[in-house]
Amino acid sequence: MSATDLAANYNTTGKPDSADIQSDVLEVAMGPHHPSTHGVFRMDVALEGERIIKLKPVFGYLHRNHEKIAENTSYLASMPYTDRLDYFCSMTNNWAYALSVENLAGLQVPERAEYIRVITAELTRLLNHTCLVGFLLQDMGALGTPLMYAFREREKILDLFEALSGSRMMCNYMRFGGCRCDLPAGWLEQAKLVVANYPRFLDEFERLLSENEILIARTQGVGVLPRELAVNASVTGPMLRACGVNYDIRKVDNYGIYDRFEFRVPLGDHGDVFDRYMIRVLEMRESLKILNKALAEIPDGPVIDPKAKLRGFRPKAGEAYGRIEAPKGELGFYLISDGGPNPYRYRVRPPSLINLTILEDMCLGHTVADVVVILGSVDIVLGEVDR
Amino acid sequence: METLEEIKARIEAAVSGAQLEILANDSPSGQRSLLVDDNHALTVAMFLRNDPGLQLDYCSNVTGVDWPDKVEKIKTKVKKVVDGAEQEVEETIEKRTPGFLEAVYHLYSMSLKHGPAILRLRTENRTDKVHLPSLTPVWRGAEFQEREIFDLYGIVFDGHPDLRRILMWDGFKDHPMRKDYVEPDDYEYEPTPHAEVLEKARAHLPQPQPKEASA
Numbered sequence: 001m002s003a004t005d006l007a008a009n010y011n012t013t014g015k016p017d018s019a020d021i022q023s024d025v026l027e028v029a030m031g032p033h034h035p036s037t038h039g040v041f042r043m044d045v046a047l048e049g050e051r052i053i054k055l056k057p058v059f060g061y062l063h064r065n066h067e068k069i070a071e072n073t074s075y076l077a078s079m080p081y082t083d084r085l086d087y088f089c090s091m092t093n094n095w096a097y098a099l100s101v102e103n104l105a106g107l108q109v110p111e112r113a114e115y116i117r118v119i120t121a122e123l124t125r126l127l128n129h130t131c132l133v134g135f136l137l138q139d140m141g142a143l144g145t146p147l148m149y150a151f152r153e154r155e156k157i158l159d160l161f162e163a164l165s166g167s168r169m170m171c172n173y174m175r176f177g178g179c180r181c182d183l184p185a186g187w188l189e190q191a192k193l194v195v196a197n198y199p200r201f202l203d204e205f206e207r208l209l210s211e212n213e214i215l216i217a218r219t220q221g222v223g224v225l226p227r228e229l230a231v232n233a234s235v236t237g238p239m240l241r242a243c244g245v246n247y248d249i250r251k252v253d254n255y256g257i258y259d260r261f262e263f264r265v266p267l268g269d270h271g272d273v274f275d276r277y278m279i280r281v282l283e284m285r286e287s288l289k290i291l292n293k294a295l296a297e298i299p300d301g302p303v304i305d306p307k308a309k310l311r312g313f314r315p316k317a318g319e320a321y322g323r324i325e326a327p328k329g330e331l332g333f334y335l336i337s338d339g340g341p342n343p344y345r346y347r348v349r350p351p352s353l354i355n356l357t358i359l360e361d362m363c364l365g366h367t368v369a370d371v372v373v374i375l376g377s378v379d380i381v382l383g384e385v386d387r
Numbered sequence: 388m389e390t391l392e393e394i395k396a397r398i399e400a401a402v403s404g405a406q407l408e409i410l411a412n413d414s415p416s417g418q419r420s421l422l423v424d425d426n427h428a429l430t431v432a433m434f435l436r437n438d439p440g441l442q443l444d445y446c447s448n449v450t451g452v453d454w455p456d457k458v459e460k461i462k463t464k465v466k467k468v469v470d471g472a473e474q475e476v477e478e479t480i481e482k483r484t485p486g487f488l489e490a491v492y493h494l495y496s497m498s499l500k501h502g503p504a505i506l507r508l509r510t511e512n513r514t515d516k517v518h519l520p521s522l523t524p525v526w527r528g529a530e531f532q533e534r535e536i537f538d539l540y541g542i543v544f545d546g547h548p549d550l551r552r553i554l555m556w557d558g559f560k561d562h563p564m565r566k567d568y569v570e571p572d573d574y575e576y577e578p579t580p581h582a583e584v585l586e587k588a589r590a591h592l593p594q595p596q597p598k599e600a601s602a
Contacts, residue, residue, distance in 0.1 A: 317414070318416065
């Protein structure tokens with residue numbers, strides 16, 4: 001083979017020929033082991049150049065068939081298992097499950113227990129949103145610092161939970177018809193202190209972040225979710241309210257004693273990542289209002305309905321769906337009883353999974369770096385997505 | 388929100404031929420549901436979403452339920468002629484109720500803030516006639532949840548845009564949430580003092596031959 005033959009294979013004109021500029025579609029598997037996926041979650045992404053033309057989420061790496069396990073154990077024995085769904089927010093998981101069983105069996109909750117439930121749920125909302133903002137910034141490349149600030153505050157709330165339930169994250173604190181135990185001595189004062197100091201942390205956090213040029217450049221106009229699509233795709237929680245839909249189950253259902261508290265529901269305009277960030281910050285401030293009032297007003301009394309039966313609990317045959325506004329969206333439990341000691345059907349409505357329905361719609365046309373931020377703004381926990 | 392009876396009457400007026408049935412719920416929650424036949428499910432769903440008085444635009448929860456075949460033994464007293472004289476004899480009759488799979492939809496309205504209205508669809512049986520119409524074209528929020536029902540219960544949703552397994556892997560054969568699902572026998576022996584595990588191990592592994600005493 002002579003030198004001229006070889007040269008024939010190369011384009012020596014200095015201009016690209018059509019074969020050179022043809023951009024092939026590149027398929028990338030993002031995950032399952034990638035720090036930005038917040039667990040084990042895979043996105044099969046098709047890229048044209050840097051733009052995303054297709055994105056399919058793949059689930060199931062953490063699937064353990066939570067529902068089947070719950071159908072084979074008694075009602076009460078599923079309570080600690082609900083902690084493991086969304087392991088950031090075990091208190092709200094407990095509440096959603098307890099609420100559904102109370103609907104199913106017609107149990108009443110004493111007033112003090114209702115107050116404790118509101119206090120723990122709002123503390124959970126604080127810690128979830130704080131952590132989420134930290135993770136979001138971490139995903140954007142602000143390595144370490146915001147997340148450590150967030151975790152420092154979270155630890156203060158987890159200390160309260162530990163004093164209350166014996167465990168930082170897997171609280172297993174609520175029971176059908178109330179709570180497991182009363183508040184320990186000095187707990188209310190400690191909680192008041194944490195709540196009183198929280199606005200200062202939020203101010204500092206916001207001063208550092210909300211007008212940060214890089215944060216604005218990375219989030220405004222990214223991952224826009226139209227309002228109609230959000231409603232049609234059953235998106236709930238801060239994701240939905242960032243699109244401007246006024247739907248907060250605390251206001252709609254007034255479960256527990258939420259009708260006694262005054263708080264506003266922050267709404268976004270654009271439905272982009274920045275709005276989702278901002279909604280969460282504003283929601284934390286509203287939670288602090290609820291907490292201040294609840295901690296001041298909490299009455300004395302029993303924390304569990306004396307008629308509530310924990311062992312040998314057999315609700316009448318029938319079914320019930322109960323739902324609460326968990327930090328990530330609508331968390332619901334659907335239970336069918338056949339009169340036996342185990343639920344005949346036990347279903348978790350996981351907000352994290354259903355909020356991912358529109359992940360592809362939000363990501364199309366963006367770059368891979370934006371996908372990481374958009375996924376971070378959805379706020380998923382894989383323990384709940386895969387169950 | 389209107390009562391379920393009113394909704395039923397309105398649907399029957401709007402969708403001709405729809406067969407609806409209100410299912411009772413004895414629990415204190417009192418959430419009754421509406422059973423819809425497969426052929427009209429999509430039209431009924433469209434009506435519920437678009438009707439200005441209902442506007443059930445938010446499909447919150449979609450789930451499957453498995454109701455296996457039931458065999459009931461009913462004891463009845465039958466009069467029979469035994470040895471020329473009429474006598475009452477007890478007989479047991481086996482009453483077989485065929486099973487079915489069920490899809491349950493919890494609907495709410497975000498614009499009018501009411502709910503839930505509960506829709507139920509039922510398959511004919513649990514083996515070969517397991518097709519139901521997909522309501523994903525009406526509510527996109529049902530997409531992943533219907534995939535989950537397909538995966539774990541084996542209901543095939545016709546008209547679903549992307550019906551694949553979601554939680555189990557693609558090569559998986561069975562439907563784990565069914566009541567008669569048996570775990571695959573992939574037992575591995577581990578040294579253990581527990582009798583039932585040892586029993587299982589004995590069934591699996593070839594028994595070690597007893598050593599002959601050396602001479």
